[in-house]
Amino acid sequence: MRNEVKMISLPRIFDRRGNLSFVEQENHIPFQINRTFWIYDVPGGEERGGHAFKETEEFIVALSGSFDVVVDDGKGNVLTFQLNRSYYGLYVPKMLWRQMTNFSTNSVAMVLASTPYDANDYVRDYEVFKAMKQ
Numbered sequence: 198m199r200n201e202v203k204m205i206s207l208p209r210i211f212d213r214r215g216n217l218s219f220v221e222q223e224n225h226i227p228f229q230i231n232r233t234f235w236i237y238d239v240p241g242g243e244e245r246g247g248h249a250f251k252e253t254e255e256f257i258v259a260l261s262g263s264f265d266v267v268v269d270d271g272k273g274n275v276l277t278f279q280l281n282r283s284y285y286g287l288y289v290p291k292m293l294w295r296q297m298t299n300f301s302t303n304s305v306a307m308v309l310a311s312t313p314y315d316a317n318d319y320v321r322d323y324e325v326f327k328a329m330k331q
């Protein structure tokens with residue numbers, strides 16, 4: 198299942214003081230978390246992503262607001278996932294092209310990643326990506 202993109206529901210602890218969700222590595226998500234980053238203050242109409250990773254797996258959560266994640270396997274299969282709740286997220290395995298679009302005002306995308314940042318792990322050329330998937 199580690200090569201399949203999928204939505205993963207997280208635990209929800211309902212409380213009149215406010216609800217709580219959490220995520221544990223190798224429990225709710227199938228990898229060890231080595232990095233967390235977040236994307237915020239995205240101007241209207243902007244897009245993020247537009248690359249694949251050779252090794253990095255990611256879990257993306259809309260902590261606030263909403264956005265779409267478009268995932269492409271380079272073989273003609275393109276899926277769009279809308280993220281708009283903080284109690285689920287999208288697991289993106291390595292070697293899938295991803296683009297983040299349609300950010301709502303004040304949206305916050307939290308990304309848990311399986312690797313520390315490494316510029317060499319990026320595949321930024323779509324044609325190169327497609328060739329690697331042959």
Ligand code: TYD
Pocket residue numbers: 232234244245246247248314
């Ligand atoms: P990048 O992943 O290219 O953003 P996008 O989502 O638009 O593809 O990252 C943008 C810049 O931020 C790039 O110069 C690398 C830097 N960066 C880090 O230094 N550490 C990180 O963990 C990430 C995700 C990016």
